[in-house]
Amino acid sequence: TAGITQAPTSQILAAGRSMTLRCTQDMRHNAMYWYRQDLGLGLRLIHYSNTAGTTGKGEVPDGYSVSRANTDDFPLTLASAVPSQTSVYFCASSDSALAGVDEQFFGPGTRLTVL
Amino acid sequence: DAKTTQPPSMDCAEGRAANLPCNHSTISGNEYVYWYRQIHSQGPQYIIHGLKNNETNEMASLIITEDRKSSTLILPHATLRDTAVYYCIVRVAIGNEKLTFGTGTRLTIIP
Numbered sequence: 001t002a003g004i005t006q007a008p009t010s011q012i013l014a015a016g017r018s019m020t021l022r023c024t025q026d027m028r029h030n031a032m033y034w035y036r037q038d039l040g041l042g043l044r045l046i047h048y049s050n051t052a053g054t055t056g057k058g059e060v061p062d063g064y065s066v067s068r069a070n071t072d073d074f075p076l077t078l079a080s081a082v083p084s085q086t087s088v089y090f091c092a093s094s095d096s097a098l099a100g101v102d103e104q105f106f107g108p109g110t111r112l113t114v115l
Numbered sequence: 116d117a118k119t120t121q122p123p124s125m126d127c128a129e130g131r132a133a134n135l136p137c138n139h140s141t142i143s144g145n146e147y148v149y150w151y152r153q154i155h156s157q158g159p160q161y162i163i164h165g166l167k168n169n170e171t172n173e174m175a176s177l178i179i180t181e182d183r184k185s186s187t188l189i190l191p192h193a194t195l196r197d198t199a200v201y202y203c204i205v206r207v208a209i210g211n212e213k214l215t216f217g218t219g220t221r222l223t224i225i226p
Contacts, residue, residue: 035216042202043159043216059215090158104151104214106158 003027006091006107013081013114021076021110023091031094032074033104034058034066036087043090049074081114088112119203124221133190135220137203140184145207148179149214150188152199159202159216162188198224 004025013019025032030051035043035058045058049068063085065077074093078085091107120138127133139148149164163170163177165186170177176189190197202219 033214040218042218043214045214092158103161103164104159106160109156109158 004091004093004105004107006089006110008110009108010111011113013078013112015082015114016080019078019081019112021078021089021091021112023074023076023107024072025074025091025093025105026072027093027095027105028071029093029095029105030071032068033092033094034064034074034076035090035092036060036085037090037109038087046076046089081112083114086112086114119205119217121201121203121217121220123218124223126223126225127190127193128225129195130192133193133197133222133224135188135190135201135203135222136185137188138185139203139205142183142205143207146205147207148177148183148186149204149206150175150177151202151204151214151216152197153202153219154196154199162201193222193224195224195226198222 007022033048034046036046037043044060046060046064047058047066049055052068052071055066055068068074089110092104094104147164147166150162151159152162153159163172163175165177165179179186200219200221202216204214
């Protein structure tokens with residue numbers, strides 16, 4: 001079972017360019033999330049989606065957009081990258097229909113450097 | 116979600132029990148205690164969660180005090196592979212699926 005995959009593994013991007021980070025899960029989880037992790041700050045939630053067709057803003061949504069056209073995919077787009085978006089990005093999913101459980105499964109991460 | 120307080124770092128000898136404390140004095144009655152860990156460069160991994168009863172699974176045990184204001188994650192026989200950052204998170208289980216990660220405890224297992 002693949003679980004949750006992310007692509008690319010790493011990327012160097014020029015400032016001002018756009019980029020989409022891909023995330024796919026094969027567990028049929030209804031909820032998906034994007035986090036960024038910066039040194040000394042832990043993980044911070046960017047955007048989330050409780051179910052296909054809906055999205056919501058997390059703690060640090062500015063400069064990012066997401067879409068959830070289907071259950072499996074949750075791409076994260078940077079329309080015009082800035083150096084402060086240099087970070088490691090983690091996608092996660094969970095089956096929030098299971099009351100009291102909500103274990104989140106994380107992907108391997110995408111390391112993005114914006115120059 | 117309630118805030119948590121964890122020591123920034125801890126060491127534990129290989130083969131011994133690692134006891135990681137977490138304070139969550141403002142926890143609400145409907146909030147669960149979750150533990151995740153993150154091994155270097157990998158995505159976080161779920162360990163265990165509980166509401167008010169002690170819990171045990173194949174990875175760890177979770178001890179929650181009777182007043183629920185603190186908890187302890189116990190790794191019974193720590194191995195070098197348990198070296199990681201451990202995050203204690205409190206949150207409601209339904210209606211707010213987002214996890215709020217703090218800075219966690221960096222646990223180092225000493226050979």
